[in-house]
Amino acid sequence: MSGYQLVDEVRAGRAHLVRDALWAGADPETTDADGVPVLCVAVAAFDGYVADALLDAGADPLRPLPDGSTPLLRAVVSGHAGLTAALLRQAADRLTEEDRAELMACARRWCGTGAEAGLRLATGAAGPAVRRRVADDFGIAAYDLITLGGMSVYDGHSAVLTRLEAVFGLHRPFDVLLARALARADGEHADWTEVVAVLAERSGAEVWDRVPALRSASDPLRRLFAADLVWGLLVLDEESAERRAADILPPWAAEETDPAVLASVLRGLTYVDVAGDGELGPAHRAHPDPRVRMVVPSLLHRTRYAYTHPEAWDVLAALARDPDARVRAAVCECLYEFEGREPARADILAGFLGEDDQLVRVKAVSGLALADDPRCVERHRR
Template identity: 40%
Template structure:
């Protein structure tokens, strides 16, 4: 196949969003900097489509992120303008970063700072001269974190420039005050790309200076600052170089903080982070908060009262026995899950879960089905409750119920499998679906024909 034919096919694959075909063509010798139908490189087309898989395939295949385009721009500059942190990250693996000149780095940083300072809508107005209304749509930029996509004057960008600026500073080793990075985060929330990138980046710094500067914000009067610190401390438990960073100090701080924090939302996050630690005061803190007025806090307490699902003391067992009958379903569910291996709590947990299986909220009924399925309680009451859940509209709830019946080799398992219905893509390696297939195989083996 000629190089021109390969180029045409590569352009078609990029236009069709087929990353696998792009990789195959690049391995066959296609030019990764092939010109697309609009005269720009195929990389620019992938960036405009916000197709990270295509961008990654092209970068891995040797495309030049700094290739000058007919209009004088480069793909990297276009990616920063486009405002997707995920796209920019895909274009800047370590080997590419090392090749960037100081002048190029400064130019990229200046662009990100300009977009962030003016805001996506403001910079679009400046560039297009348009004065009409801005159209904004919230969407995911990566698998978990959202960004606003802004359209004005015939142009569309994503407003992720705070995250891009933070990531560029980290990649280029630009010293940035901790307070400035946190300020970018707290203008949003923990599910925004700016918040997540700021928190993740600071958690990677791993220095006493950074740790002290971040945790100082736990005394900030604004709730979002304190919320940020709790998430930061949680991320520090992700090992870099083999061990978590300042885990003992973080645990000591969280133990004190949990008994001082007066905002229920922040305290729930603090406890969520604290219960990831093995700390000598964990049970004591949990016991002091088990009757907290905010159910978000009470829903975190059970995890402070167990170690690997083993109840830590008689006092912890007594507290869980109360929490499994809490008036709020989410609290009951957490207590049932945390104490599920404790034989002294089993009857109370079963009673609570059977009640939750008829809750008006389908999400609660699903969670009850999940816990009842793997419960060690093999009573007829539990089996009948699982059978009743086969009538749920939600297929995943029916699957949980059928799984529980199969584990018990219940007479209604065959019916349960029929009630689950055909499972779509994504269940090939699902443990519940596998259990149902195994049950069917054993039955057919025992009763051939």
């Protein structure tokens, strides 16, 4: 593949074809017609998958660019914490103190001005900015994508700063990081999720000792942060964290009234083995908030309840007809990964063959194929 073809695949966001080209010998330091390295093209497109492919092949995140920046510095400007972290992993051991200071100063500057005001300073453009909500390529967090004067950034510069500080060993106090998350007041935004991730990475008494007070707070945002933090601790350190979480989460699930917090508590319970916790799935099958109903399939799947009790299949069958597409997708995801060959599983999966979401249809076909169910054949042809 020629360099121009690699540039085309990078611009089109076809990460699998980018990897194929790199395996075939394409140069990860290829530049486009304007002399911009393809890694910078991926960063400008906020394309984490393509950036990962290029980094794996040896693209240099510290390559000096004509404007005095580097791909890593451009990632910081982009406001995309996931991209920044990906480039940092390839560059952290080569950064000088001057490099670190420049990256930190850039992140702080954008945090201080805000993404939209930062764009106005960078472009000199007036008029209204265009803002829309997007999920990052890694499926971990959400951002607002802001466009003005022909330039776009994500509004995750606080998340970028949080990640830079963690990588550079700057131990910010718990309350400082908590304030950053609460300032965003959005449990799905990267500014929030990055704080959760950094604190979860610390683990230890410093973090666990703060959970009870947050869990008992009257402010649902603080309770949500505590629930998300327990989940983050479970993901990173399941064996030791599970003992603590087993004491905290079951009574919390029985008492919590805020739907967002309850959904996070139940999500944490999917990582905990507690006697009788399988009953939590049926108990929340008809919860009025879809965020809660979305967790029920994973909660059932975590315990042996799903394998041994007929009521579990009734719960899943009902949720597979849920009016919210996200709930139906959660059921499909659960059954797609379930290796059993129960007839009820195949019948539920077959019901997803007409879903609007292509990924749900693909997983339904795959699950039926693994069960040798002939209903997958015709849909596969389509």
